[in-house]
Amino acid sequence: MTLLDKDGVRLAVDGAVATVTLTNPAKRNVQSPALWRALTEAGRMVPGDARVVVLRAEGRSFSAGLDRQAFAPEGIDGELNFADLARASDQEVDETIAAFQEAFTWWRRPDLVSIAAVQGHAVGAGFQLALATDVRVCADDVQFAMRETSLGLVPDLTGTHPLVQILGYARALEVCVTGRFVHAAEAERTGLANLVVPAQDLDGAVSDLAAALLAAPRNAVVETKALLAGAVTRTYEEQLAAERAAQTRRLRDLAGIGD
Known part of the structure; x- marks a missing residue:
């Protein structure tokens, strides 16, 4: 069932799996404020009973990044020109x-557990969108690159935090500042890709992973995700306490004992 189809974004739901597709392959799924608004809207429309969200893209490239028209004097039609944004107040730019x-x-x-199916180029905003998900399954032709710094900007679409978590500070700095491509073998070796498969097998691999994620009880998955997500900010002893508290909730839930 399709719930949304606008501005290069389509949201469809099949049981417990929601799929968000970038639908502008002719322009290599370049990104714009309109696309970001549509992605935000898609997120708000994902049903509460969905358990897995798949992010995929039509065509040969996942996303070639920001539409360069945003930097042109006339900007993107109907959108705030980036030069005008630069002249706005600090608060307006921040908002x-x-x-x-x-x-x-x-x-x-x-x-939710989110999976990005990434093929071809995932550059700049495209790289950051892939990093926004929990898990990345990549085709063997994937090419990640963070080009913002090369353009005189910084990555500002939530990508810096997961990039440092995955690669560590030194490698993340090198990847961002050089703007070089990270290909499939390196992506898999460094953890940017959880799995690399031949391009023709990408959809099947993602479907298999989604099915495996759905096999575990939902509440156990939610508790496990919370434990792992919080581990990076907790001390060792705090993590042990969090494990005990989560297991207590699980045991009581399985035994049918309420709070």
């Missing part, structure tokens, strides 16, 4: 970027 970031934050919702 505008915060609104853009909403398209990238909901993928790690506590009750």
Whole structure:
């Protein structure tokens, strides 16, 4: 069932799996404020009983990044020109970027597991969108690159935090500042890709992973995700306490004992 189809974004739901598809292959799924608004809207429309969200893209490239028209004097038709944004107040710029970031934050919702199916180029905003998900399954032709710094900007669409978590500070800095491509073998070796498969097998691999994720009881998945997500900010002893508390809830739930 299709719930949304606008501005290069389609949301469809099949049982417990919601699929968000980037639908502008002719322009390599370039991104714009309109697309970000549509992604934000899609996130708000994902049903509460969905358990897995798949992010995929039509065509040969996952996303070639920001539409370069945004930097042209005339900007993107109907959108705020980036030069005009630069002349706005600090608060206005902050609020505008915060609104853009909403398209990238909901993928790690506590009750969902999100999977990005990434093929071809995932550049700049495209790289950050893939990083926004919990898990990435990549085709063997994938090419990640963070080009913002090369353009005189910084990655500001939520990508810096997961990139440092995955690669560590030194490698994340090198990848961002050089703007170089990270290909499939390196992506898999460094953890940017959970799995790399031949391009023709990408959809099947994602479907198999989604099925495996759905095999475990929902509440156990939610508790496990919360434990792992919080581990990076807790001390060792705090993590042990969190494990005990989560297991207590699970045991009581399985035994049918309420709070």
